[in-house]
Amino acid sequence: MVENDTLALQTNNVYVHYGSKMAINNVAVDFHKNQVTSLIGPSGCGKSTFLRCLNRMNDVIDICKVQGEFHLNGIDIYGPEIQVENLRKQVGMVFQKPNPFPKTIYENVAYGPKIHGLASTKSELDDIVKDTLNRAGLYTEVKDRLDDIATGLSGGQQQRLCIARAIAIKPEIILMDEPCSALDPIATAVIEELINELKENYTIVIVTHSMQQAARISDKTAYFHLGEMIEFGITSNIFTNPNHEMTEAYISGRIG
């Protein structure tokens, strides 16, 4: 497999400032199609900041200035002709805290496909909702209560619903910012298994504080420290024999 053919998202020379404070300092990462890439590093090192650059979520933060190259399938996502709504359809996001809309389970999933015109009839929409909930591993648990308010679901179910909402609009890339940090080990394992299945069709970038999670689910891992990317490589190498001492210290809980 020629790796270049399989690139989903390329970034280069990325700098991010909040006002005068630098949060990302000259970072470059390439994300490959159908791979899971983990971003790890100590709190405040810039993982979320970098992740938010990938679907321009930082645009809404006034003091945040993003510089650098971001190419999705070769197209500059910060280019003048890019419509942010369309970009976010291609690059979906799942947050740390499950944040379903205070609406029914059905509507949470149906909302995106509806506004993006992915269904022309009610029965098409029904199919999309059912199929998506299935792929998110939630359908059997909620099929009898699709009209219940989503906020009544358990945390793990809500998170899977948010993943369903993200994949309902058929993005290419799914960004996840600590999606399991509020979940118990079983719910976490369910989401991890789901991520593993989703990568058949999607490219996934995940921020996680769990080293074991990064090791279990990702193909590539990037280690960030104070806004810089210290090491990027194949996950099994990073966790068995990292090149950089700072990476080793961080992943093995040593005083850096």
Add this chain to the structure above:
Amino acid sequence: MTQHINSAFDAGLADVNMQIAKLGALAETQLDNSLTALKDKNIKKFDSIIERDKKLDELTAEVSSSVFELIALWSPIAYDLRSLLVADRVGAILERVGDYSKNIARRSQVIVTEESFDRLPVNIVGLGEHVQGLLHRSLDAYMENDLQKAMNIWESDIDTDRLYLSIFKEIVSYMSDNPDDAKMLTHMIFISKNLERVGDYTTSIAKQTYFLSEGEYPDTKRPKAMTTY
């Protein structure tokens, strides 16, 4: 490498190192005792060597269960994981070294009382001392995490092979002239072979030391003097 934020894990690792140090010291003592008893024809000593092998087995089991527990509780990765895997393997190697020392003691017990024992030209003790040196140096290399020392062991295994080979040839040629001594000579071949195996194990310790430090195994093929004796 720096300390862990969780000092309890460091304490666990230090414990395992202590256990290995004890185990290594005991394995060295066992080998030394069996060689000394052979040299001195100290028939009384062999039983205690054979008896003390149990202690070695116990210590090895202790290392194993400490390693198992640390892995289960701390999910170590990278260097930490390697250091525990290697400790467990070195423990197992030292147990084997102990078994060979015991076997040497058993066989020696039989042959030192033979009246022709003293007339034999065979320099088993020389091979034994060579291997003892290797064992000591390989344990040093491991305990000090010294890559260079480890590689020197790796390369000097060929000397063990040569020494063993010359002893083997000597015994075989002696055997054809002295068929009555065949049983004793056979024991001697086994004793030499045991020592040669201990030599092999010291290169395994060196190899593990390399793995601990580098995260991969040395890829150079070890020089060999022979393969089939």
